[in-house]
Amino acid sequence: MTPKPNDKMLSYAQSLDKADAPPEDMALGSYFAQKVTLTCQ
Template identity: 90%
Template sequence: TYYVDMYYDKDADFTLPTAMKTSCSAKVMTPKPNEKMLSYAQSLDKADAPPEDMELGNYFAQKVTLQCQ
């Protein structure tokens, strides 16, 4: 899994294309990592890497859920 560094300040900052707006809705979910996870991530330098099964980016990445009918 790869995570892209981008961020929506407000849910309204993410918009659907006009053609999708009538049949789909979107919800932006922003994670709230705990202090322990924040400290761990901040302790890593560019040469460090967390274990693959940890999926560190999952603790910080926003997710957009699309629901279409």
């Protein structure tokens, strides 16, 4: 699945400096990471 972060998340992520970090419980990367489903047969 292709990630589709909302405008609020995009703005927040773009506002962070390299030295900044979001709160650990926010899981910011999960808003931007692709997801795959594997099916073994």
